[in-house]
Amino acid sequence: MFGIEKNPSEQKETLEFEILNTKELEQIIYQGERIPQDKRFLSVEEGGVFRYFSIKDFLTDCLNLGDCIFPIAKINGLIVGLVTLQKSPYKEQEDIIWVSGIDVDSKFRDRKIGKLLVEKIFQYADDNNLTLQLSSYTIKDNESRSKIRGITKKMMEKYDKVKVLDSFGRAILN
Secondary structure: OEEEOOOOOOOOEEEEEEEEEHHHHHHHHHOOOOOOOOHHHOOHHHOOOOOOOOHHHHHHHHHHHOOEEEEEEEEOOEEEEEEEEEEOOOHHHOOEEEEEEEEEOHHHOOOOHHHHHHHHHHHHHHHOOOEEEEOOOOOOOHHHHHHHHHHHHHHHHHOOOOOEEOOOOOEOOO
16 A cells, blocks of 8 residues: 655545456446446546546446456545456467556546556566557557656566567567
């Protein structure tokens, strides 16, 4: 656990990380109902807080296929950041996991939560002997893509056994 202070006059926040499977995230979002109960996971246009998380993709790709993993960041129990990792559906790529999206709630950006989530991805890949493949959808804006590129390079140096592929399947070398 990490402690983050917003400012000295406010109470200390507790930042925690965990990895959820599809069913666990479904329970958080739907809470046993047929429509999402946690509106934070809706599209931004519908009042959601995550720019790149798509409830439609979650339903079609993760619930139907069941092969998604979600490293999440929580502050005081509230999910403030998440990554969508999807196992490759191709038999010859069983050791590849696609990084489909990295997102942090706008209220909690600029606190290095995204960087810490990227590190969790690398730890997970290292622990499970997996190759990471960055999707062209991982980050959709140039500023964030540039930040992730720098963080990824640092993580590739730290976790030198983890192979990283670009969206075309080409190895990214550090």
